[in-house]
Amino acid sequence: MDFNIITPVTVKELLGTMKKFQKKKFRFGAGCTDLLMELKRNPEENLTVINLSRVKDPLFTGIKKSAAGFRFGAMLTAHKIMVNEEIRNNFKVLHEAAESLASTQIRQVATVGGNVCTASPSGDMACALVALEADCEILGITGKKGMVPITGFFTGVRKTVLKKNELLCGIFVPAKNKKSKNIYSGFVKIGTRQSMECSVVSLAYHIQADAGGKIIHAGVAIGSSAPTIRFAEDAAHYLVGKKFENISVNERKEFAARVLTYATPIDDLRATAWYRKEVLFNISKAIFENDAKNSR
Amino acid sequence: MKKNLKVIGKPIPKHDARSRITGEAVYGHDIVLPHMLHGVILRTEHPSAIIESIDVSAAKKLPGVVCVITADDVDVNNISYKRDHPILKKNEVNCIRDEIAAVAAETKEIARQALKLIKVKYKIRKGIYDPHEALKKDAPQINKFIGGKFSNKNIAETFHYEHGNLAEEKKKSAVTITRRFTLPRVTHACMATSNITAHYTKTDKKLLLYSSTQVPFLYQRDMAHALKMNPSDIRIIQPVIGGGFGSKLDMYPFEPICALLSIKTGRPVQILYSREEEFIASPTRQPMIIDLTVGADAKGNFTFREINIIKDNGAYTSWGATTPFVIMQAFSSLYKIPACCFDAMAVYTNNVFAGSFRGYGNPQATFALERMIDLLADELGMGKAEIRLLNANEKGEVTGQGLHYETCGHKECLETVIAKSHFKKKKSPEKSGRYKRGIGLASMLHVGGGAKIYRSDGCGTTVKIDPYGFCTVITGSTEIGQGSETVLAMMAAEELGIDLNKIKIINTDTDVKPWDVGVHASRTSFVAGNSLLGAIKILKEKLNKKAAQLLNTNDSYFDYENGNIYLQNTNGGEPANAKKNSVLKKNSEIPDSSFVKLDKVVREMHFGEPNELAIASYFYEPSSKFQDKTFKGNVSGTYAFASQSIEVEVDTYTGNVKVLDIYVAQDVGKVLNPLLLDGQIEGGILQGVGYALSEELLVKEGRILNPNFHNYKMLTAADIPNIHFYPVETNDKQGPYGAKGVGEAPLIPTAAAIANAVCNALAIELLDLPVTPEKILKALAEKEKLKKQTV
Known part of the structure; x- marks a missing residue:
């Protein structure tokens, strides 16, 4: 593993570096927790890593709350996401996903942007953000910014819509529906270990209900079940109009079955496709059971 | 030995804890020698192939490459327990670890680059990866170096043992159960990867090795045999060892390869494994298939055990092939067994070979045996605690x-964990709900006072005290993180009555330390401890003589405390024996007193006539006996027992098992240091939980599929369950202060108890490890299917 490293400290320097390297091989490094493993596995010759960890700009590291929603920089670490009170109170699914990521040590450096851009089907925070229907804020080499819905961001295993002259600078999570009074939000990660684990299958849900408990909006995403994290739109839609507390056993199964239609899992070292489907069905219906949150 | 212990039994932290935590400790990876080269090994691309040609010419030309060797460049002997393992492979490869060539270069990067330039032409063969296939008549011979000794060309080793009248005991049996158990490959995954630094000096033709071996003196001999050298020309220095767990009991090819690179270049050479290489090329626990038949009479008394084991030996034979020594002990002697018939064979395959691993076959045996006891209890309609208590071993017993x-x-141990875990209350799991709790029991028996397998099971110690009252203990034993240095220092401090910080332990150099068979078989505290106590006893006789002279007494009983030697008060009452002293006082230079400072005594010995050193040596050989040809005999100085009761909660939606509480009672003889003992218990248990639930080195057609921590599910600190430990002190008169070996025991019954608990929770039958979530969901699905069919 041998590469050059360039460390811009301002956005201007960053854009300049990107321009300089348009015709050369480069990779962005945020927390580098995935990148180093990847480069160790598949070393690339004449590679430059553009190290983003020193870019001190609110564009990359800030957190901003507005009426429309919540915007945070792509360079926020999993630890910062985890300890943020606003996120914990409003988007529990993201808080839990950050908390379940790797280990205390790795959470200090691993970033939310890195988790999204790695585009792994097992990305924890990425899965939560899909359930939250977040938008990805993309910075172009000219300094121009654009927004892409996260559901359209992933194009395959470790593939995204990002072009060579673009990078992810922030994430926008839309605010809750104004009528939303009760939020049922959580991240279920299934794996063997309590830490340093990559999910065998994961489920993120963020369900908003009105004062009467009637579901007015739902976001459901599944991880490690398909080439990309999938937004289980049909399953989410199925919930709208139902009362969360009154969802019957048969409705739970119908919901789980609908979630499962988005899953095209594979057999790999960690589990068989059969196991993944079985568990995904079980944990989907368990959202509506009292003891669902005791799951590991 | 003293009765009122001041140091022994106290929770004293490991003396090397600070240096290990701060990074001050010098591990093999930290060694840098002047002009040192870096060695790397080219391993085969295929687990079974003919080598048609090896071309190293391009590699040799690469600037910075100093030496490239293949089998043709060296004159060496085979290594391994059976001498069936060539250091570098020449005509064929039989295992994915096989070493074909090695490079020494100025930097690691150059060395690795050179590997890519070596061209090997292979003719790929269809390998044999299933021991049953290897036993077929038309199977090709895998290892050509031994053979003909056994009934089949692919058998590497066999064991047969029996006692009692099997036919008669079978007749007595009201219940007989037969099952097949399958045990996986797991690996040690030591924190420090395999490492060695070799330094051959051409002027005196001597070889210095910085090696993490657990058996320095056997290693020295093996290395000499491999390299055709005189053992005494090889000096082994052990740097701080980052984990052993049995993995360093054998010598592996990378070690003589490193020595050869140094011999060829005349420069120091270092080989460090990457983590991936560690997973691929270091040994594993023996995978095995255990066919077990057991019986019990109507009252639940065990009648017999009949065992047939096939071990996948891999392509070469390590010490691991001898694990049946331990396995048969569990089957013949854990619980009272009137009759036992045991057969085991190690079968060559093209898989990676296993080595020795903490527990040495015992976790596998105990899993099968203890799972079977639960099945027997179910069949008899007996309680799982009752059947165990009925058959438990007893003091004074001489086993079959x-x-x-x-x-x-x-x-x-059994009674303790049964009571503390409320086993009898918890044994009926709840019938419905997502989460189901269950509880399981298991016991174990292991050697607790060494194991007489080698010609000697002894350990030598030299103790000296300097003129300043500091004591140096030069012990043959080895520290692999278990805390032996601390425990030995505590013993010396206890016996000599001096502060712990005045004790120095020297234990890393074969040119200095006396002989010891090595660190294994949970033997160090027992054997090295007894050896140290023996040396101190001799030293004290010398010190006592001088002290008596200085105190002007004919008495020979002294107490060693606070850096002083006190004349012992044999009548009780005041410690001082002033009256006697005053009567005997002749030399006016000696103060009228009942004690003298230890350092003064030493100085008087050194500098006063007849000018003697305060030094003594002792070699301790345990009272154990070699087993005879039928494997009978009292092989250890003492035996350790333990029981665990484990409560689990199974998530029936995911198959995940949460280990809630582990109740452990272990017969440790005597607690020497409760803090270190807790460490052994907790570490062992977590290793056992991993063996039970998550760890497996996945191998397909001879290739390792998960050579990384990402997919090899070794558990972490976050997975440690609640551990409730109850030491049982039986004060064995053979042990130092009554202590027995403790190191291996904690992991041995854990997998069995967890599997029993899971089966208890779900009413399913599990016969394989690890108990993965997937296996659990499959078993539940099967159960559901059967239920539907029967309805």
Whole structure:
């Protein structure tokens, strides 16, 4: 593993570096927790890593709350996401996903942007953000910014819509529906270990209900079940109009079955496709059971 | 030995804890020698192939490459327990670890680059990866170096053992159960990867090795045999060892390869494994298939055990092939067994070879045996605690194999964990709901006072005291993180009555330390401890003589405390024996007193006539006996017992098992240091939980599929369950202060108890490890299917 490293400290320097390297091989490094493993596995010759960890700009590291929603920089670490009170109170699914990521040590450096851009089907925070229907804020080499819905961001295993002259600078999570009074939000990660684990299958849900408990909006995403994290739109839609507390056993199964239609899992070292489907069905219906949150 | 212990039994932290935590400790990876080269090994691309040609010419030309060797460049002997393992492979490869060439270069990067330039032409063969396939008549011979000794060309080793009248006991049996158990490959995954630094000096033709071996003196001999050298021309220095767990009991090819690179270049050479290489090329626990038949009479008394084991030996034979020594002990002697018939064979395959691993076959045996006891209890309609208590071993018992239990805490261990875990209350799991709880029991028996397998099971110690009152203990034993340095220092401090910080332990250099068979078989505290106490006893006789002279007494009883030597008060009452002293006082230079400072005594010995050193040596050989040809005999100085009761909660939606509480009672003889003991218990248990639930080195057609921590599910600190430990002190008179070996025991019954608990929770039958979530969901699905069919 041998590469050059360039460390811009301002956005201007960053854009300049990107321009300089348009015709050369480069990779962005945020927390580098995935990148180093990847480069160790598949070393690339004449590679430059553009190290983003020193870019001190609110564009990359800030957190901003507005009426429309919540915007945070792509360079926020999993630890910062985890300890943020606003996120914990409003988007529990993201808080839990950050908390379940790797280990205390790795959470200090691993970033939310890195988790999204790695585009792994097992990305924890990425899965939560899909359930939250977040938008990805993309910075172009000219300094121009654009927004892409996260559901359209992933194009395959470790593939995204990002072009060579673009990078992810922030994430926008839309605010809750104004009528939303009760939020049922959580991240279920299934794996063997309590830490340093990559999910065998994961489920993120963020369900908003009105004062009467009637579901007015739902976001459901599944991880490690398909080439990309999938937004289980049909399953989410199925919930709208139902009362969360009154969802019957048969409705739970119908919901789980609908979630499962988005899953095209594979057999790999960690589990068989059969196991993944079985568990995904079980944990989907368990959202509506009292003891669902005791799951590991 | 002293009765009122001041140091022994106290929770004293490991003396090397600070240096290990701060990074001050010098591990093999930290060694840098002047002009040192970096060695790397080219391994085969295929687990079974003919080597048609090896071309190293391009690699040799690469600037910075100093030496490239293949089998043709060296004159060496085969290595391994059976001498069936060539250091560098020449005509064929039989295992994915096989070493074909090695490079020494100025930097690691150059060395690795050179590997890519070596061209090997292979003719790929269809390998044999299933021991049953290897036993077929038309199977090709895998290892050509031995053969003909056994009934089949692919058998590497066999064991047969029996006692009692099997036919008669079978007749007595009201219940007989037969099952097949399958045990996986797991690996040690030591924190420090394999490492060695070799330094051959051409002027004196001597070889210095910085090696993490657990058996320095056997290693020295093996290395000399491999390299055709005189053992005494090889000096082994052990740097701080980052984990052993049995993995460093054998010498592996990378070690003589490193020596050869140094011999060829005349420069120091270092080989460090990457983590991936560690997973691929270091040994594993033996995978095995255990066919077990057991019986019990109507009252639940065990009648017999009949065992047939096939071990996947891999392509070469390590010490691991001898694990049946331990396995048969568990089957012949854990619980009272009137008859036992045991057969085991190690079968060559093209898989990676296993080595020795903490527990040495015992976790596998105990899993099968203890799972079977639960099945027997179910069949008999008996309680799982009751059947175990009925058959538990007892003090004074001489087992069918000839193991003599002079002390035995088996029953007490069982009773303790049964009571503390409320086993009897918890044994009926709830019928419905997502989460199901269950509880399981298991016991174990292991050697607790060494194991006489090698020609000697002894350990030598030299103790000296300097003129300043500091003591140096030069012990043959080895520290692999278990805390032996601390425990030995505590013993010396206890016996000599000096501060712990005045004790120095020297234990890393074969040119300095006396002989010891090595660190294994949970033997170090027992054997090295007894050896140290023996040396101190001799030293004290010398010190006593001088002290008596200085105190002007004919008495020969002294107490060593606070850096002083006190004339012992044999009548009780005042410590000082002033009256006697005053009567005997002749030399006016000696103060009228009942004690003298230890350092003064030493100075008087050194500098006063007849000018003597305060030094003594002792070699301790345990009272154990070699087993005879039928494997009978009292093989260890003492035996350790333990029981665990484990409560689990199974998530029936995911198959995940949460280990809630582990109740452990272990017959440790005597607690020497409760803090270190807790460490052994907790570490062992977590290793056992991993063996039970998550760890497996996945191998397909001879290739390792998960050579990384990402997919090899070794558990972490976050997975440690609640551990409730109850030491049982049986005070074995053979042990130092009554202590027995403790190191291996904690992991041995854990997998069995967890599997029993899961089966208890779900009413399913599990016969394989690890108990993965997937296996659990499959078993539940099967159960559901059967239920539907029967309805």
